[in-house]
Amino acid sequence: MQFSLDISAAPHGSLQSKIHFAIRDAISRRLLPPDTRLPSSRDLADTLNVSRNTVIGAYAKLSVEGYIVSRHGVGIFVARELPEDCLSTVSTSDHTPAAPIAVAKTPTIEFVGEKPNLFEKGRELPAIDFWAGRSSRRSFPIRTWQRLITQCLGSASRSLVEYPPVAGLPELRQAIAAEILVTRGIICDWQNILVTAGAQEAFTIISKLFIRPGSTAVVESPSYQGVSYILTANGAHLIPTAVEREGISVTEVERIRSASLLCLTPSHQFPTGETISAENRARLLEWAAKAGAYIVEDDYDSEFRYENAPITAIAGMDMGRQQVLYVGTFSKSIGAGLRIGYLVLPDRVVQAASVVKSHLNLGNPWLEQAVLAEFILSGQYRTHLRRLRQEQRRSRDILIASLEEDFGRLDLRGTDAGMHMYWRLPPTFPNVKAISAAARELDIGIYSPAMAGAEEFGRGDNAIVLGYPALSHNEICEGVRRLKTAIESLG
Numbered sequence: 119m120q121f122s123l124d125i126s127a128a129p130h131g132s133l134q135s136k137i138h139f140a141i142r143d144a145i146s147r148r149l150l151p152p153d154t155r156l157p158s159s160r161d162l163a164d165t166l167n168v169s170r171n172t173v174i175g176a177y178a179k180l181s182v183e184g185y186i187v188s189r190h191g192v193g194i195f196v197a198r199e200l201p202e203d204c205l206s207t208v209s210t211s212d213h214t215p216a217a218p219i220a221v222a223k224t225p226t227i228e229f230v231g232e233k234p235n236l237f238e239k240g241r242e243l244p245a246i247d248f249w250a251g252r253s254s255r256r257s258f259p260i261r262t263w264q265r266l267i268t269q270c271l272g273s274a275s276r277s278l279v280e281y282p283p284v285a286g287l288p289e290l291r292q293a294i295a296a297e298i299l300v301t302r303g304i305i306c307d308w309q310n311i312l313v314t315a316g317a318q319e320a321f322t323i324i325s326k327l328f329i330r331p332g333s334t335a336v337v338e339s340p341s342y343q344g345v346s347y348i349l350t351a352n353g354a355h356l357i358p359t360a361v362e363r364e365g366i367s368v369t370e371v372e373r374i375r376s377a378s379l380l381c382l383t384p385s386h387q388f389p390t391g392e393t394i395s396a397e398n399r400a401r402l403l404e405w406a407a408k409a410g411a412y413i414v415e416d417d418y419d420s421e422f423r424y425e426n427a428p429i430t431a432i433a434g435m436d437m438g439r440q441q442v443l444y445v446g447t448f449s450k451s452i453g454a455g456l457r458i459g460y461l462v463l464p465d466r467v468v469q470a471a472s473v474v475k476s477h478l479n480l481g482n483p484w485l486e487q488a489v490l491a492e493f494i495l496s497g498q499y500r501t502h503l504r505r506l507r508q509e510q511r512r513s514r515d516i517l518i519a520s521l522e523e524d525f526g527r528l529d530l531r532g533t534d535a536g537m538h539m540y541w542r543l544p545p546t547f548p549n550v551k552a553i554s555a556a557a558r559e560l561d562i563g564i565y566s567p568a569m570a571g572a573e574e575f576g577r578g579d580n581a582i583v584l585g586y587p588a589l590s591h592n593e594i595c596e597g598v599r600r601l602k603t604a605i606e607s608l609g
């Protein structure tokens with residue numbers, strides 16, 4: 119066979135890598151079929167006018183990769199079986215399409231459910247985006263993370279080839295137990311902690327444990343779609359209960375005789391931002407004991423309080439009764455991309471919850487857990503949170519000041535804590551959907567509670583949910599200015 123090699127199409131790189139690429143490409147595309155004899159390194163070097171060592175290097179790489187074989191004293195040949203043949207499921211020599219098979223009936227998809235509104239990669243983001251609850255890319259401890267990954271991999275031993283403990287790495291669970299004792303007043307044994315793939319998986323585990331078609335779950339109105347959609351998909355009958363200035367209406371809850379679950383966001387209600395007072399928390403615990411219900415305490419952004427000291431978690435007030443399923447997450451305090459959250463469970467639930475977790479995924483990935491454990495145990499998590507609190511408080515102040523400057527006095531809620539605030543628009547303002555569309559024209563992201571992931575049960579406020587940690591101070595000021603332009607453009 120006449121051997122000609124065009125190395126001009128190869129990507130940039132050394133001569134050796136261009137030769138390697140060109141030969142590998144020709145072999146993969148079967149321009150050089152199996153068993154083709156290749157020129158000797160000397161001949162090819164002469165043809166291409168390059169040094170012989172350059173060709174020897176390229177041949178050596180192709181040989182290690184399995185594209186060519188050297189037969190001693192005979193020559194160099196294209197391998198009979200190529201590396202890609204081992205990966206391909208269809209024999210490359212037979213390209214005949216399979217005859218269509220008539221399918222009489224396929225199983226019905228039994229699952230019925232909705233996906234919460236989330237920002238997923240690929241969706242084009244506006245230049246200035248007030249999306250709620252997004253942590254700042256600039257604040258992610260990337261260097262520390264890189265160092266800890268290397269450190270953990272260095273000591274991984276068998277951990278990467280064995281299944282990790284289903285309930286989570288003991289060192290991470292111990293680190294979390296020590297942390298929430300101090301910050302949330304929760305006294306628990308580390309073995310009562312189950313590491314999950316975010317709060318979302320925690321809600322799934324809870325629903326699988328306690329919900330069957332017709333079970334009753336009391337939820338806030340409005341509530342987080344993440345929890346209400348899972349409950350509904352599992353067949354729960356939801357009782358939406360009004361949220362007032364201090365969170366869920368306790369008087370309304372007390373009228374409900376029995377329920378399986380009461381789902382709350384007590385530190386910073388999603389989306390309205392209200393906080394349930396200590397007194398009302400105690401009343402809700404009393405109610406749960408009488409109604410035979412578990413309280414699902416979603417404490418998603420409790421790390422951030424800007425004015426007063428945090429109120430003890432309901433799980434921390436539940437001394438001995440074990441009436442609370444506490445849900446924590448690192449999505450807000452570090453980043454949602456980690457997908458790590460946890461459940462603090464009553465003794466009687468631990469075993470069954472771990473079985474559900476094993477059905478879902480046999481445990482969270484080892485490396486991320488090991489890194490996070492080290493991050494917390496080394497004290498760097500505390501330092502990170504302290505810095506974030508300061509930065510976010512400053513961003514919050516700037517957002518409030520900009521809004522007040524442009525719009526005067528406002529009905530702003532949830533400003534004392536968390537990562538978003540809730541602006542109930544005056545009656546004279548246009549509908550939030552129209553504002554959001556006009557804002558989009560000006561390249562800013564403005565969201566109604568429903569767009570931001572709230573289930574409103576058909577009775578939503580005309581309100582805007584404003585997230586701020588991910589924006590720079592300039593972006594906040596410019597974003598509010600453009601928001602004003604957008605609202606004015608609607609007349």
Ligand SMILES: Cc1ncc(COP(=O)(O)O)c(C=O)c1O
Binds near residue numbers: 315318344383418448
């Ligand atoms: C109310 C509420 N709970 C929990 C979460 C966190 O969910 P996850 O831990 O699954 O990222 C969020 C995120 O936006 C939230 O708004």
